Amino acid sequence: MTTTYREALRLGLREALEKDERVFLMGEDVGRYGGTYAVSKGLLEEFGPQRVRDTPLSELAFVGAGIGAALGGMRPIVEVMTVNFSLLALDQIVNCAALLRHMSGGQFSVPLVLRMTTGAGRQLAAQHSHSFEGWYAHIPGIRIATPATVEDARWMLAAALAHPDPVLLFEHAQLFEAKGDCGPGPVDLARAQVRRPGRAVTLVTYGGSLPKALAAAEEVDGEVIDLRVLRPLDMDSVLASVRKTRRAVVVDEGWRSGSLAAEVMARIMEGAFYELDAPVARVCSEEVPMPYPKHLEDAALPQAAKIVAAVRGLG
Amino acid sequence: MIPYPRELSLRLLADMLRIRRLEEKSAELYGEGKIRGFLHLYIGEEAVATGAMHALAPEDNVVATYREHGHALLRGVPMERIMAEMYGKREGCSRGRGGSMHLFDAARRFYGGLAIVGGGLPLAAGLALASSLRKESRVTACFFGEGAVAEGAFHESMNLAQLWRLPAAFFCENNLYAMGTALERSQSQTDLCVKAAAFGMAALKADGMDVVAAHEAAKQACERVRSGAGPVFVEFQTYRFRAHSMFDPELYRDKAEVERWKARGPIHNFSARLKAQGELTEEQFLEIDRGVMAEVERAVAFAEAGSWEPVEELARDVTTP
Numbered sequence: 014m015t016t017t018y019r020e021a022l023r024l025g026l027r028e029a030l031e032k033d034e035r036v037f038l039m040g041e042d043v044g045r046y047g048g049t050y051a052v053s054k055g056l057l058e059e060f061g062p063q064r065v066r067d068t069p070l071s072e073l074a075f076v077g078a079g080i081g082a083a084l085g086g087m088r089p090i091v092e093v094m095t096v097n098f099s100l101l102a103l104d105q106i107v108n109c110a111a112l113l114r115h116m117s118g119g120q121f122s123v124p125l126v127l128r129m130t131t132g133a134g135r136q137l138a139a140q141h142s143h144s145f146e147g148w149y150a151h152i153p154g155i156r157i158a159t160p161a162t163v164e165d166a167r168w169m170l171a172a173a174l175a176h177p178d179p180v181l182l183f184e185h186a187q188l189f190e191a192k193g194d195c196g197p198g199p200v201d202l203a204r205a206q207v208r209r210p211g212r213a214v215t216l217v218t219y220g221g222s223l224p225k226a227l228a229a230a231e232e233v234d235g236e237v238i239d240l241r242v243l244r245p246l247d248m249d250s251v252l253a254s255v256r257k258t259r260r261a262v263v264v265d266e267g268w269r270s271g272s273l274a275a276e277v278m279a280r281i282m283e284g285a286f287y288e289l290d291a292p293v294a295r296v297c298s299e300e301v302p303m304p305y306p307k308h309l310e311d312a313a314l315p316q317a318a319k320i321v322a323a324v325r326g327l328g
Numbered sequence: 329m330i331p332y333p334r335e336l337s338l339r340l341l342a343d344m345l346r347i348r349r350l351e352e353k354s355a356e357l358y359g360e361g362k363i364r365g366f367l368h369l370y371i372g373e374e375a376v377a378t379g380a381m382h383a384l385a386p387e388d389n390v391v392a393t394y395r396e397h398g399h400a401l402l403r404g405v406p407m408e409r410i411m412a413e414m415y416g417k418r419e420g421c422s423r424g425r426g427g428s429m430h431l432f433d434a435a436r437r438f439y440g441g442l443a444i445v446g447g448g449l450p451l452a453a454g455l456a457l458a459s460s461l462r463k464e465s466r467v468t469a470c471f472f473g474e475g476a477v478a479e480g481a482f483h484e485s486m487n488l489a490q491l492w493r494l495p496a497a498f499f500c501e502n503n504l505y506a507m508g509t510a511l512e513r514s515q516s517q518t519d520l521c522v523k524a525a526a527f528g529m530a531a532l533k534a535d536g537m538d539v540v541a542a543h544e545a546a547k548q549a550c551e552r553v554r555s556g557a558g559p560v561f562v563e564f565q566t567y568r569f570r571a572h573s574m575f576d577p578e579l580y581r582d583k584a585e586v587e588r589w590k591a592r593g594p595i596h597n598f599s600a601r602l603k604a605q606g607e608l609t610e611e612q613f614l615e616i617d618r619g620v621m622a623e624v625e626r627a628v629a630f631a632e633a634g635s636w637e638p639v640e641e642l643a644r645d646v647t648t649p
Contacts, residue, residue: 068488069487071485071488074450074485075450077453078450078457078485081451081455082455085454085455085457085459086462087458087462089454103449104447105451108447109447115644115645116425116426116644117422117425117440118432119423119645153646153648154648156648166547178647179401210628244648245648291628
C-alpha cells in the first residue's frame, strides 16, 4: 500500500493503540490539536482522552511520567514536539530512563517509546531545526531509531513497543510528505539496510539525509546504507559494503564535531582500514546555528551535490 | 499522650532505632573504607520515614532520594541487603552497582534510590498515572528534600499530578538545608505549603521530629489519596544532625543550632514519652536496642561475606551496547 510517511506513522500509532490496552499516547497537542505535524490527527476521537493525552508544556515532567508509567506496567508512547524541546527532558532520559536497568542490577526495565521530530529543511530556524540523535546515540541503555522510509515509519513503532528498554524514534521533518510503500511489516530494530546497491562507493546515512544520498548515488554508482538504528550500530552491514566498494562517505545531518559520522568513520577505520582505497570522508551540517533564509539553510545542510563532490574528492 | 497501642508504639521506636543504628554503623564503616563514594545520613530525620512508611501498604509505590537507607529499610528491604549494597557486593539490593544512593527493590515496589534532586517527582507522577489507568488501588509516595522545590521538575510534576488528580503523596522532608544552602537563602517563598497550594493541591505541615505527628500526617495524606480525591503534599519539618555527606565540613550552620535541634531528637523524645506514660522501661529500651544492634551486626557479617560481581558481568543489563 502506497502512502505518506505521516500517514504511515499514524497507521502505526492506531495499530498500537488498538492492539494493546497498555499503550497510550501523550505529549503536547497530540489530542485536540491533532499533533503539531498532524501525525496523531483523529486519534483522540477514536481512542478518547485517557489514551490520547494532551500534556502541559512540561517536557521534563511528562517524559518522566512516561518513564514512571512504563515502570508501572503501561506501554507509553510519549511525543516530544521537536528534538530541540527534548533537551528540557534530558535529565529524565539520560539520568533515569537510560540507567535504571543497569543501576538497579537488572530489576527494572523501562519500556518507553519516545517519539520526536528532528532535522531541518522547513525554514524553522535555529531553535526548531537541529539534529541531536547523534548525541542521544552516545548513551548506553537507550535504543535510537531513525525511520527514513515509509515502511519504517509504519512498522518501527511496533518493534519499539516490543523492546524492553527505552526507544527514541526520530521522525525527520522533511520526510512527512514522502510517499512510498508500507510493505507488509514487521521490521526489526537492529539492522541497517542497503537502500540502493552500487559498486563505486558506500554512502552511509540515516533519516532525512537518505533521499539526498540516494540522489547522489545515481551519479556516482553509490551503495546506500540506511543505518536505521544509531544505537546499537549495525557495523557488520556497513563493513560488508565498504569491503566491496573500498570507499566510503558518511552523510549525517548533525554537526561535524563529535558527530555520529565521526563514530561511523572511526569504526570503519577500526574494522576495514586495510581494505580502503581512500580515507573515509563525510558530509555533515555546517557548524553554525541553523539559519532561517532558504538559501542559507540549504547551504548549511548536507545536499546531494555536496555528497557527489565528497565522493569525487576521494580520488 | 501517644494515641497508639503499645505494640505499634514500640514498633515505631524500634524502626527509628534500626535506621539510626544502621547509619551509625555505616558512618563507622565509611571511616574504615568499607563503604565508599557518597554516604548521606538520615540521622535526626528518622521520625519522618518511620511515620510515613507505617502509613503505606505493601501494594503502594515508593520513590525516594539518595538519603534513602531508612526508607528502603522500613519498606522491607532486608538490612543485610542494604549493607551489602553499600559495600558494593553482588548480594546487595541493586547487585552492588548502585551503592548508598541507588537502593532498589522491585518486589517491594521501591523505585530508588534516585540521586538527581527532584528527579523522582516526574517518575512518581508516572507511576501514579499507571495505577490510575490500570484502576489499581495504590498510593505512590514520593520523598524529596526541600532543595527539590527549587527544581522545575517539582513544579511541573505537582501541576501534572493535580491536573490529572493522580494518586500520589508528595512527602517533602524539609531539613532546612539543600546541602549547605539554607532555605531562606534560596527561596523567595519559604512556606512550602503555599507552593503546593498554588497548584490547588491539598497541603499540610507536620512536625517531622515527632513520629506521632509524622505518622498522623502521612495517614491523613494517604487516606485522602486512597479516597480518590487526588494528590497531597506534606511538608515534614525536620533536621539533619550529621553533615550532608561524609565530605561536608559544615561551614554553613553553627553548632548551637545543631544542638537545639538535637534536643528535639526523635528517638529520645519518643522513648521519654513512652516511659512517662508507663509503656517503656529503660531495660526494655536497652533490650530493643540490643536486638537492633544484633541485626546490624548480622548485616555487616552478611556484607563482609558477600562476593564481588565478576568483571565479565560489567555489561550485563545493558541491551544497547
